[in-house]
Amino acid sequence: MKSLILTLLFVSITTLSFAQGTSYGVRGAFNIxxxxxxxxxxxxxxxRNGFAFGGFVDYGISDNFSILAELQYSAEGGKHETLKADYIQLPIMARFAIGNKFTFGAGPMLSLKTWADQDGFSTLTFSGVGGLEYMITDELFIDARVHYGLSNILDKDLTDVEAQNTTFQFGFGIKI
Known part of the structure; x- marks a missing residue:
């Protein structure tokens, strides 16, 4: 167990030391x-109109490429009360800088349901995410993202109907 912890610590420190620039921050968004x-x-x-908020780490690999990992809460699903779906999400995006102000990113996202009274929904879902970010200043940014559900969010043991969640996010954030 000690060797596993030491190995993970060594890999983490080595990865962070080679990064061109690591930034941290918070982000909020309006969901449709x-x-x-x-x-x-x-x-x-x-x-359904909702919101999302969370924190992120952006690991700079080079001047034009980075990997963003984010942990966010997101209110999604349909407008009807029985179709509302709230998640804790982990998007991981490969990001490419387009000039000094714009960054494009895409990657996978795992979502874990957070509502307990809706037993007809799958606990874990998988989506694809893509987006464009514009830097207003060196710290402030706005962005637009789309999440497209790749897995059925309904429990397949309870219904033959399948449903995928599609979400558009319009966000703002600050890099710390």
Whole structure:
């Protein structure tokens, strides 16, 4: 056990020491999300407006490439009370700088449900995430992201219907 901890500590320190620049920060966002059902829903399926907030670490690999890992809370799903889905999410994005102000990123995202009274939903879902960030100053930024669900968010043991979550986020943040 000691050797495992020492190895992980060594790898972490080595990785951080080779990074071109590591930045930390916080981010908040406005969400517009919807559920896509297969077969199509037999009811009025309306989008849900929500919010997201969290913290991130951006590991600079080179001047134009970095890896961003974020831990965020996000209110998603549909507008109807039984379709609201709140998650703790872990997006990990490979990011490429486009000039001095813009950064494009894409990658996978894991989501863990946070609501206990909705047993018809899967506990863990997988999505793809992509986005564009604009630096207003050296610390402040705005961004736009899209999360596209790649896995069924409904429990397959309880229903034959499948649903994927699609979310658009319009965010702002600060690098510390």
């Amino acid at each position: 999300s919807n559920l896509d059902f297969d077969p199509d829903a037999t009811f009025d399926n309306q989008h």
